Structures are given as C-alpha cells and as structure tokens.
Amino acid sequence: MSTKVAPDPSRRSETARRAILAAALELVGEVGYAKLSIEGIAQAAGVGKQTIYRWWPSKGSLLFDAFLAMAGEGEAAALPDTGDLAADLKLVLRATVDELNDPRFDQAMRAMHTEIVHDPALAADYAQRLDGPMRELKKERLRAAQLAGQLAGDVDLEVAVDMVFGPVLNRWLHRTGPLTGDYAEQVVDTALRGLMPR
Amino acid sequence: MSTKVAPDPSRRSETARRAILAAALELVGEVGYAKLSIEGIAQAAGVGKQTIYRWWPSKGSLLFDAFLAMAGEGEAAALPDTGDLAADLKLVLRATVDELNDPRFDQAMRAMHTEIVHDPALAADYAQRLDGPMRELKKERLRAAQLAGQLAGDVDLEVAVDMVFGPVLNRWLHRTGPLTGDYAEQVVDTALRGLMPR
Amino acid sequence: MSTKVAPDPSRRSETARRAILAAALELVGEVGYAKLSIEGIAQAAGVGKQTIYRWWPSKGSLLFDAFLAMAGEGEAAALPDTGDLAADLKLVLRATVDELNDPRFDQAMRAMHTEIVHDPALAADYAQRLDGPMRELKKERLRAAQLAGQLAGDVDLEVAVDMVFGPVLNRWLHRTGPLTGDYAEQVVDTALRGLMPR
Amino acid sequence: MSTKVAPDPSRRSETARRAILAAALELVGEVGYAKLSIEGIAQAAGVGKQTIYRWWPSKGSLLFDAFLAMAGEGEAAALPDTGDLAADLKLVLRATVDELNDPRFDQAMRAMHTEIVHDPALAADYAQRLDGPMRELKKERLRAAQLAGQLAGDVDLEVAVDMVFGPVLNRWLHRTGPLTGDYAEQVVDTALRGLMPR
DNA sequence: ACGTAAGCGAGACGGTACGTCATGTCTTATA
DNA sequence: TATAAGACATGACGTACCGTCTCGCTTACGT
Structure with a gap:
C-alpha cells in the first residue's frame, strides 16, 4: 500500500514556486486557457514537471494560486x-x-x-x-x-x-x-x- | 494552396447529426465537461471522427448545437x-x-x-x-x-x-x-x- | 447475402481506364510508392474512387496493369x-x-x-x-x-x-x-x- | 525554430527496446508486412507509441533493427x-x-x-x-x-x-x-x- | 564534517486524445 | 447501368500532454 506521502513544505524552493506562478500567469495570457499545459508551464518556468505535481493537485489550483498571488x-x-x-x-x-x-x-x-x-x-x-x-x-x-x-x-x-x-x-x-x-x-x-x- | 473546401450540406446525414448531438449531451452529463472528448462522442454516436470534424469547427460549437437542440x-x-x-x-x-x-x-x-x-x-x-x-x-x-x-x-x-x-x-x-x-x-x-x- | 456481382466489362469506360492507368504511373513517379494513394489517383484521373474499386481488386493489380500498359x-x-x-x-x-x-x-x-x-x-x-x-x-x-x-x-x-x-x-x-x-x-x-x- | 532534440540514449529502457523489436518481428510474421502498424507494435509490446517514435525514425528502420537483432x-x-x-x-x-x-x-x-x-x-x-x-x-x-x-x-x-x-x-x-x-x-x-x- | 534524505532539473515511460488522412462502402445525380 | 462526386464508418498516422517514475545534482539537517 503506497499512500501518497506529503512533501515537507519547509524544504520547498521559493524560487521554483515563484517561477511557476509567474510562468502560469504569463502563459495563460499568451496562449489562452485552452492551450495552457503543465508541460508548458514547467518548461517556461525552467522547472521539472514533478515539482508542479508535487505541490499542486490540479491545474485549477495552480491557476488559483497564481491568481491569488497577482x-x-x-x-x-x-x-x-x-x-x-x-x-x-x-x-x-x-x-x-x-x-x-x-x-x-x-x-x-x-x-x-x-x-x-x-x-x-x-x-x-x-x-x-x-x-x-x-x-x-x-x-x-x-x-x-x-x-x-x-x-x-x-x-x-x-x-x-x-x-x-x-x-x-x-x-x-x-x-x-x-x-x-x-x-x-x-x-x-x-x-x-x-x-x-x- | 490547399483551401479547405466546405462540404455540401445537402448530402449531410441527418441520422449522424442527431446521433452526435445526443451523444454529446449524454456524455457531458455522464463524464463531465473536462473528460468530454471528440473521440468519445464519435464512439458513443457510432460515427467516424471525421464526420464530426467535417461539420463542426470546434468542440465548443458542437456542444453549442447540442445545447440548442435540447x-x-x-x-x-x-x-x-x-x-x-x-x-x-x-x-x-x-x-x-x-x-x-x-x-x-x-x-x-x-x-x-x-x-x-x-x-x-x-x-x-x-x-x-x-x-x-x-x-x-x-x-x-x-x-x-x-x-x-x-x-x-x-x-x-x-x-x-x-x-x-x-x-x-x-x-x-x-x-x-x-x-x-x-x-x-x-x-x-x-x-x-x-x-x-x- | 449480397454476393459481389461482377460489373459488365462491355460498358466499361475506356477513357476512365486510360486516365486511371496514366495517373497511377505519373503519381508513382511523382510522389513515390509509399505516398501513392487510390484517393490521389482517382483525383488526378478525374474519376470517382468507385470506378477504381470496381475494376481493380487491389492497388497492386492496378499498378501492375499500369506497368503492363507502359x-x-x-x-x-x-x-x-x-x-x-x-x-x-x-x-x-x-x-x-x-x-x-x-x-x-x-x-x-x-x-x-x-x-x-x-x-x-x-x-x-x-x-x-x-x-x-x-x-x-x-x-x-x-x-x-x-x-x-x-x-x-x-x-x-x-x-x-x-x-x-x-x-x-x-x-x-x-x-x-x-x-x-x-x-x-x-x-x-x-x-x-x-x-x-x- | 523548434529543432528536434535527440533523446538521451543512456536513459533508454532496454526492456522497452527488446519488447518492441520482438513484437515487430512477431507481428510481421503474423499479419504480414502490409498490415503491420506502429500502433499494433506498440500495443503488442506494451509500450507507448511515442517510445517507438522517439527511437526510430521510420517503420523501416525499426524493422531493420528487429531483423538485425534476429x-x-x-x-x-x-x-x-x-x-x-x-x-x-x-x-x-x-x-x-x-x-x-x-x-x-x-x-x-x-x-x-x-x-x-x-x-x-x-x-x-x-x-x-x-x-x-x-x-x-x-x-x-x-x-x-x-x-x-x-x-x-x-x-x-x-x-x-x-x-x-x-x-x-x-x-x-x-x-x-x-x-x-x-x-x-x-x-x-x-x-x-x-x-x-x- | 559528513552521510543521508529530501527537493530539484530533466526527461523517458505507458497512455489518451488530438486532428488529419486514406481506406473501402454507400448514396445521389447525371448521362 | 456505369459514371463523378463525395459523405460515411473505420482505423492508422504522428504529435502533444498527461501523470508517474527514475536518474544525478544540489542543499540542509542530525549525528
């Protein structure tokens, strides 16, 4: 039984978090919502996909955080x-x-x-x-x-x-x-x- | 120059059209919007994908027509x-x-x-x-x-x-x-x- | 039971036949064998696809006839x-x-x-x-x-x-x-x- | 300009490679060359299509490698x-x-x-x-x-x-x-x- | 100070759906 | 009835992303 283990927030990279939120906002403005992809955000942010999946459960909640930040x-x-x-x-x-x-x-x-x-x-x-x-x-x-x-x-x-x-x-x-x-x-x-x- | 040629509406299959709209509505109610796929609609309607792409420019407009019909x-x-x-x-x-x-x-x-x-x-x-x-x-x-x-x-x-x-x-x-x-x-x-x- | 009925060769259009063979040869020289399509041949010959399917059982035999003619x-x-x-x-x-x-x-x-x-x-x-x-x-x-x-x-x-x-x-x-x-x-x-x- | 980037061979899955080559050989023997499809090979090998496209430029070169292996x-x-x-x-x-x-x-x-x-x-x-x-x-x-x-x-x-x-x-x-x-x-x-x- | 354990970038993996294309069948109208 | 035209169901094509996984690599902490 491999229960999903929560990551340790204290070790979280603030740099990555900010880059991801910024990239998400920028991309949603650039290519629109329909063509917004996690893959694209990760690339634009210079971040591994896993870093996104580790901290956000869905594209929606990422977008939500990005919006909140803005x-x-x-x-x-x-x-x-x-x-x-x-x-x-x-x-x-x-x-x-x-x-x-x-x-x-x-x-x-x-x-x-x-x-x-x-x-x-x-x-x-x-x-x-x-x-x-x-x-x-x-x-x-x-x-x-x-x-x-x-x-x-x-x-x-x-x-x-x-x-x-x-x-x-x-x-x-x-x-x-x-x-x-x-x-x-x-x-x-x-x-x-x-x-x-x- | 390969201009997209519009199909001839007079030869359109009314059976297929109706099956597609019905399947779209049923599926959107079943699996929800996020998981709604053209592929799935075609399958559920017993129709080739091309028949959908031939007559609707986007998933949105198909959904729109389905909604209108309803x-x-x-x-x-x-x-x-x-x-x-x-x-x-x-x-x-x-x-x-x-x-x-x-x-x-x-x-x-x-x-x-x-x-x-x-x-x-x-x-x-x-x-x-x-x-x-x-x-x-x-x-x-x-x-x-x-x-x-x-x-x-x-x-x-x-x-x-x-x-x-x-x-x-x-x-x-x-x-x-x-x-x-x-x-x-x-x-x-x-x-x-x-x-x-x- | 719908047995495939052989078409009547006496009513065959010689014009269509020749156009098809010529188009097949020309296309195979132009686009190569891999990209040769019945669809393309029919279009190039100004002929309905069915006219090809009616008279030739396979792309191979059409190509064969075209080759023979040449x-x-x-x-x-x-x-x-x-x-x-x-x-x-x-x-x-x-x-x-x-x-x-x-x-x-x-x-x-x-x-x-x-x-x-x-x-x-x-x-x-x-x-x-x-x-x-x-x-x-x-x-x-x-x-x-x-x-x-x-x-x-x-x-x-x-x-x-x-x-x-x-x-x-x-x-x-x-x-x-x-x-x-x-x-x-x-x-x-x-x-x-x-x-x-x- | 999106130049195709070559994948890193050091990370290649030997398991997948072997499964693909074996499946290709088996399928070509089963269904014949004309009906051999990448889709089918991927399925038979239990592999995503992309994994084939990532490593082989064409069906021919895959078949070639399969043949070489044999x-x-x-x-x-x-x-x-x-x-x-x-x-x-x-x-x-x-x-x-x-x-x-x-x-x-x-x-x-x-x-x-x-x-x-x-x-x-x-x-x-x-x-x-x-x-x-x-x-x-x-x-x-x-x-x-x-x-x-x-x-x-x-x-x-x-x-x-x-x-x-x-x-x-x-x-x-x-x-x-x-x-x-x-x-x-x-x-x-x-x-x-x-x-x-x- | 040093192992060890986590987050990190990268990216390959098995998949799903995309939108396009060709297949071979069927229907319609034209001659 | 053979034809040109072309819509149809089917299904493979090659691409884009999905979400998971496995690599080395840097941190930062506990001994």
Missing part, C-alpha cells in the same frame, strides 16, 4: 466610505470594470472562473479565500449605509451585494454587452432606487 | 403576463432555478458557458441565437409593465433584465450560495423595490 | 541474334541498365516489384504475363547459341538466364553497387567464361 | 574452407535456401527488402551493417580460392559474389521458380564452370 499584491482593506453610498459604490465598480477590461487580468480571471465553474472544491476555496473576504468588505459598507439610513433596514445584504456587483461580473463573463463605467453607474443607481416607480 | 425543444414564446409583474417574474425565475438544479441541465450548461467564456465568436453566436431572443422576451414583459405603470419609465430595460436575472445565474455559476426558489423571490422583490428606504 | 508500348519480339552471343547479351543488358537508370521507370518498377514480393497471386500473374514471355525470348536466344556451339549443351537454360540477367536486377534493387553498362558487360563475360581458371 | 544471434564469423570451393559454396547456399524457406524468416526478410528497395538511406545502412560484412566474408573465401588456383586470377570478386549468391536471392524474392537446394547447387556449378563449352 491579486494579493494591491489589495484594499476596506471599501471607501465618504458617506455617499452611491458615489462610493460607483467608484469601486468603475475600478472593477477597468480591471476586467485589462487584457492581462481578463485572460487570467476567465481561466480562474472556468476552473471554479467546473470544480466545486475549488469553488469552495475561492469562496473562502477570495470572494468571502471581498463580500465581507462589501457587506460592511452596506451595513454602514444601513446604519446611516441610506439603505432599507429589511434588505438582505447578501442579496444586495449580488444585485450591485453581480451584473458587472455577468456582463464581463458572458459579453452580453459593452462593459463600461457608465453601465456600472447605471447598475448602482438602478439597484439602489429599484425598478418600480416611486 | 433547449429548443420546450421553448416558450413569451413570458407570462398576468398583470402582476412580481408574481410573473418570480414564476419564471423559480422555473429557471429548477432547471439549473437539474443535474442533467447543470452539466450541459456549465460546459456551454465555459466554451462561451473563452471563445468570443461563440459568445456572439450565443448572444444572437439563444440569449438574444430570451432577452427580448424579458424586455417585452418589462416594457409591458412600464406601460402598465408598474415600472419606472426612465429605467434602462437592459440593466433591468441584468438586475433581475443576473444574480441567479451568478449564484449558480459560482456557487456563492444555495440556489433556491426563495432566493429567486428575494431577488425579484429587491430588484423591484430597490435597496434604498422609501 | 511496358507493352515498346516491346521487342525477340532478342537480337548477330551470331555473337556475348555482344548480343551485352547490348540487351546495357539497354536494361539504361531503362533502370531512368527515374521514371525506376520508381514504377520498384513499386511493381514491391507488390510482387508481397503478393504471390500477383507474382504468378507477373510470371505469366511479363516475366514469362521475356524469359522465353532470352531462353530462345540461348538455345540458338547452344545450337551454334557457343553454349555448353548441358547447361540448364533457366539457370543460365538467372545468371546473366539476375545480377543486374539485383544490383538495381538493392543498390549494392553502381549500376553501369560496364558492370553489365563484366557480368556477361564472367557468366559465359565462368569463375574457374581454364 | 540475424545477429547466430552469425558466422567466416565461410567454411575445406579446400573444395564448390562444396563449400554449395553448403552455404543450401543453408541460405533453408533459411529463406523458413516462413518465419521469409516474412521478415521480405519486409526488410521492401523497405530497402524504397529507402536509399536504409539501403546504405543495410549495405554497411549487414550486406557489407557478409560480402566481405564471401570475397575472403573466393580470394582464398584464387590463391589456391581454384579461381581465375582476373575475375572481379564483386561480380563473382553477385553471380554465385545473386540468383538464389532473386528467385526467392520474385518467385520465378522453386527455391531448392538442387537449384543452389546448379547455380554454383554453372557459375564456376561458365556457360560456354570448354
């Missing part, structure tokens, strides 16, 4: 709170739109999302490490708005977040229309005021 | 209009939720969306043949509501559709939470009333 | 007989060498021989229709020499023919050395005089 | 020299005839020769590694006969070898007649004594 660089601790909820949300959403329109991010994120869509385990990981914290920040801001009386008290914050941030993500993923800052603002306005006449 | 079966001509906008939207959205929770549909649609996410040409095709018509029906219903005074006149219908139907699609794709009929109703209510106090 | 053009009725056996044989053998050195013939004949080597039925056909008659002419000439006292009476003509004509064919096939007219003459001289001192 | 087993160092040239040659030639009549060898050798006939590079390899050494042994024996006064001094040994050994090879390849020991003896006698009366 995204983690310039992470905000909280959403802005100037007191003007609409303005704050628009600011954040416009920034998101800009990010999604950057081809470098675009490819990598599409790859990420594909893996997530097909791998529930990865989805859980994503929910916990990336989406979760971000969601918490968003809900924080909305909660503050609720306290300030700018948001109805009976609104489910989970749903509220989906309503404000979902449409932009959707339009990006499925290209159902041009992804512009103006669209982002419209979404914020509509989400806040609702569709019914008042 | 979706096309029970297509609705219009959204219900009982006069009660919220109720009508909830009805439709609950049906959507049920569909997305059906494992058979789930797998196929995830596969579809993956292809769309990575292939702009396919995305355009999707927008034109599947999403477009559906969107038009939705906008039609909303437009009727606008005339009936149940919807603000200055609301952009495009945005409105995104707001009502986007969150469900999103939650399904990224599994950011349980996809239930109750969630669907909450979304409709929140979208219609807006987040702000009134 | 060889049959300038066929000699008898070997020269000037009374000088050595000179006559040298003349014929030098001509053979020239033929074998012609790239057009070379390719076609190699193809022929390959088919013969691997297909006993074809070998029998070859023996009867091409090699047989040629052998007979050669033996005829040797028999005449025997009567003229230029050949030992107890020599087996079959062996004699092999001895005179075999080495050239061999050297050509296996490229064991340069195939020149001088070599041909040496063979004739050695075969006639024998290897032992006299 | 032939190399019981190789003689020199032709017998009892002092009686005719007897010695007859002995060797009868052995050759027996070998060629063994179905196991027959198939493999026909395959070999077909490849040689169509591939000059292979022919050169054959000349250098198989035919060359054998020829040298034959010429050695004839040279000894020359010194012993049993062979004319002005005979070209190259031609002499062709004359003695060629006809048997020829009759085998082209099936122009039954390949018997008696025929072999006749060839030796005729070659030594010549065709002319004395």
